Amino acid sequence: MFLRNVMRKIASQKSLNGLAIKKNYFGTTSSLLDDFSINANEKTGVSVITMSKTPANSLNLEFIQELSMAIQKLNMEKSCRGIILTSSLPSIFSAGLDILEMYQPEPDRLEKFWTEFQEIWLALYSSPKTVMSAINGHSPAGGCIIALATDYRIMKPKFTIGLNETMLGIVAPFWAEDSMKAVIGQRRSEYSLQLGKLYTAEEALQINLIDEISDNPLQACEDEMMNWLKLPDHARTLTKFQNRGHIIEKMKKGRKEDLEKFVKFIPREGIQMALGTYLDNLKSRKKKQLKTCVSDVELIVRKIKYNLEDYTKTTFFYLGAQDGILAENLINSGCKKVIVTEHKKSNEEHLNEIQNRFREKFLRFTRFPNSRIIEEYKLDGLEEKNWHTQPKVAVILTLLTNDRSKLSLNSYLLRKQFPFNFGRTPIFLLTDNTESKVILMNETNLQTEKRIPSRALSYMFLYDRTLLAEIPRLKPSQKYTKLIKIQPKSDLVDLLYDEDKFKEAEVFLKHFFNKPYERVIPKIEKICPNLGSELIDMNITMLDRVKDLDFRIIGEIFRLVASNDNYSRNIIRVLSSRHEF
Numbered sequence: 001m002f003l004r005n006v007m008r009k010i011a012s013q014k015s016l017n018g019l020a021i022k023k024n025y026f027g028t029t030s031s032l033l034d035d036f037s038i039n040a041n042e043k044t045g046v047s048v049i050t051m052s053k054t055p056a057n058s059l060n061l062e063f064i065q066e067l068s069m070a071i072q073k074l075n076m077e078k079s080c081r082g083i084i085l086t087s088s089l090p091s092i093f094s095a096g097l098d099i100l101e102m103y104q105p106e107p108d109r110l111e112k113f114w115t116e117f118q119e120i121w122l123a124l125y126s127s128p129k130t131v132m133s134a135i136n137g138h139s140p141a142g143g144c145i146i147a148l149a150t151d152y153r154i155m156k157p158k159f160t161i162g163l164n165e166t167m168l169g170i171v172a173p174f175w176a177e178d179s180m181k182a183v184i185g186q187r188r189s190e191y192s193l194q195l196g197k198l199y200t201a202e203e204a205l206q207i208n209l210i211d212e213i214s215d216n217p218l219q220a221c222e223d224e225m226m227n228w229l230k231l232p233d234h235a236r237t238l239t240k241f242q243n244r245g246h247i248i249e250k251m252k253k254g255r256k257e258d259l260e261k262f263v264k265f266i267p268r269e270g271i272q273m274a275l276g277t278y279l280d281n282l283k284s285r286k287k288k289q290l291k292t293c294v295s296d297v298e299l300i301v302r303k304i305k306y307n308l309e310d311y312t313k314t315t316f317f318y319l320g321a322q323d324g325i326l327a328e329n330l331i332n333s334g335c336k337k338v339i340v341t342e343h344k345k346s347n348e349e350h351l352n353e354i355q356n357r358f359r360e361k362f363l364r365f366t367r368f369p370n371s372r373i374i375e376e377y378k379l380d381g382l383e384e385k386n387w388h389t390q391p392k393v394a395v396i397l398t399l400l401t402n403d404r405s406k407l408s409l410n411s412y413l414l415r416k417q418f419p420f421n422f423g424r425t426p427i428f429l430l431t432d433n434t435e436s437k438v439i440l441m442n443e444t445n446l447q448t449e450k451r452i453p454s455r456a457l458s459y460m461f462l463y464d465r466t467l468l469a470e471i472p473r474l475k476p477s478q479k480y481t482k483l484i485k486i487q488p489k490s491d492l493v494d495l496l497y498d499e500d501k502f503k504e505a506e507v508f509l510k511h512f513f514n515k516p517y518e519r520v521i522p523k524i525e526k527i528c529p530n531l532g533s534e535l536i537d538m539n540i541t542m543l544d545r546v547k548d549l550d551f552r553i554i555g556e557i558f559r560l561v562a563s564n565d566n567y568s569r570n571i572i573r574v575l576s577s578r579h580e581f
C-alpha cells in the first residue's frame with residue numbers, strides 16, 4: 001500500500017514539475033530570509049543546501065518553514081537527483097531546534113512550530129532523492145534529527161552529534177527515536193537517548209551514527225553522491241521506501257497525537273524551568289566574557305524624555321552582518337548615517353560587501369571592528385509593518401534585555417560605544433510597555449522585571465512619529481521611567497537611576513561644565529561619594545575639556561566609568577576630545 005502511494009506520488013510529481021519549480025532552477029538561490037542558499041548543479045543533478053543562519057543554524061519556525069518548502073520543491077524537481085545539506089557556519093552544522101521557540105512559548109506558534117518540524121522531517125526522511133548530510137560542525141538534538149533523516153552522513157572530525165534532548169529535560173519525538181534505531185540499532189539508541197549522549201565524530205563513526213569522517217565533508221559527500229547516482233533512481237528510491245515505509249507510516253499515523261503531546265508537554269512548569277536553566281547555562285558561557293554595561297537603558301529612557309519633542313532628521317542605524325536589505329531600506333527612507341557593528345563572529349565578507357555597496361550612500365559609514373554583540377534579534381513581519389517606507393527620522397531601536405522570548409528585532413542591541421556616536425541624535429526606545437511585560441535590563445546587575453509579549457516586537461520597530469502616535473502607550477508624553485525598575489548596585493548606579501539625584505547631578509554638571517576638574521570632583525562626590533575616586537582611577541582629569549558636550553553625555557561618561565574597562569576608558573578619551581564621531 002505504502003509503495004503504491006509512493007509510486008503514485010512519484011508519478012504525480014513528474015506532472016507537477018513544471019509548476020512547482022521555478023524555471024531558473026539551476027544556479028544559486030537564496031532563501032527569503034537569507035538563512036540558507038541552494039546551489040543546483042545542472043550537470044550532476046545535485047543540489048547543495050547551505051544553512052547560514054547565524055549564530056547557530058538553530059531551527060526556528062520561519063527557518064524550518066522555508067527550509068522545508070525548499071526541500072519539498074527539490075523533492076518534486078525532476079532534474080534534481082541528489083540533495084546535500086550543509087552549513088556555512090564555521091563550527092556548527094545545526095544547533096537543533098531553537099530553544100527560544102520552546103521557552104515560554106505562545107500556544108499557537110508552538111503548535112505551528114512543531115507541525116513544521118514534523119513536516120520537514122517527513123520531507124527529508126521520505127525524500128525520493130538521495131539525501132546526504134555534510135556535517136561540518138556540531139549537530140546536537142534537532143541537528144542530529146535532520147542528519148538522521150538523510151541517507152548518508154559525513155562529518156568533520158572533533159565536532160559532536162547526538163540526540164541530547166534529555167539533557168534539556170525534554171524528550172526526543174518517537175519518530176526521531178525510530179530513525180535513530182534504524183541507523184544504530186535498538187540497544188545503542190536506547191542507551192544514547194536516555195543519557196542524552198553527544199558523540200564526537202570519531203565515536204559517532206564507531207557506532208554507525210555517521211558513515212564517514214572527512215576534513216571536507218561537503219566534497220566527500222559530493223564524491224560519494226556520484227556513487228549513489230550511478231544507480232537507477234527508481235530502484236534506489238523504492239528500496240529506500242521499503243526500508244523506511246513503516247517508520248514513515250507510523251509517524252504519519254501518530255503525528256496528530258505527537259503534536260498534542262508536544263504542545264501539552266513543553267509549557268509544563270518543570271519543563272520550562274529545565275529549559276530556562278539550560279538556556280542560562282548556554283548564554284552564561286558567553287556572558288562571562290562581557291563586562292557589565294550599567295545603564296544603557298535608563299540613559300536611553302532619559303534621552304527619550306529629552307529628545308522626543310525635538311527630534312531631527314538624523315538617522316542612525318545599527319547594521320549587522322546580514323543587513324544588506326536593511327541598509328537599502330534605510331537609504332530609501334532617508335537614512336543618512338549608518339553605523340556598522342562587527343563582532344568576532346560576523347561574516348567579514350558580507351560586511352565588506354555592505355560597506356562597498358553603501359559607503360557612497362551614507363554620509364557617515366563607520367565600522368566598529370571591536371564591538372561586541374550582546375544579543376541579536378531578527379525581524380519578523382518586516383513586510384507586514386512596512387516599516388522601511390515609514391521612517392524619516394531618528395532611530396533606534398533597541399532594547400536591552402536578556403529576555404528569552406521570541407523577540408524579533410533585526411538589529412543589534414545597544415553597544416557601549418553608542419553614547420558618543422549618538423550625541424544629540426534622538427533615540428527612541430520603543431517597547432510595549434507599562435503594566436505589560438517589560439524588560440529592560442543590562443547584562444548583569446539589573447533584573448528583568450517582566451517579559452515582553454511577542455506583540456511588542458513590532459512596536460519596537462516603529463520609530464516613525466506617525467506610527468508612534470498610533471500606539472497610545474508610546475506617545476511622547478509617556479512616562480517612560482515607569483517602565484523600568486532599577487536595582488541600584490553602587491552609588492554610581494544609584495546616581496544614574498535616582499531621579500532626584502540625577503537632576504541634582506544635571507544641574508551641577510551644567511553649572512560646572514567649564515570648571516576645572518579639582519573643583520568638580522568634590523561636588524560630584526557630594527552626590528556620589530565614590531565617583532571622584534572612580535574618575536581619578538580612570539585618569540579622568542580633564543572634565544573641563546568636555547565643555548562642548550551636552551551634559552547628558554556626562555551621564556554617559558558616568559555609565560562608562562561604571563563599566564570600568566579599557567574600552568570605556570578609550571571612549572572617554574575620545575569623548576573628551578571630540579564632539580561627535
Ligand SMILES: CCCCC/C=C\C/C=C\CC/C=C/CC(=O)SCCNC(=O)CCNC(=O)[C@H](O)C(C)(C)COP(=O)(O)OP(=O)(O)OC[C@H]1O[C@@H](n2cnc3c(N)ncnc32)[C@H](O)[C@@H]1OP(=O)(O)O
Nearest residue numbers: 055056058095096097098099138141142170171261262286
Ligand atoms: C512524556 C511526553 C513526551 C511527549 C513528547 C512529545 C514531543 C517531544 C517533545 C519535545 C521534543 C523537543 C525536541 C527538541 C530537539 C532540539 O533540537 S532541542 C535543542 C537542543 N539544542 C542544543 O542543546 C544545542 C545547544 N547549543 C550548544 O550546545 C552550542 O551552542 C553548540 C551547538 C555546541 C555550539 O557551541 P558554540 O560554542 O560554537 O556556540 P555558542 O554556544 O556560543 O552558540 C552561539 C549562539 O547560539 C545560541 N544557541 C545555540 N544553540 C541554540 C539553540 N538550540 N537555540 C537557540 N539558541 C542557540 C547560543 O546561546 C549563542 O547565543 P549568544 O550567546 O546570544 O551568541
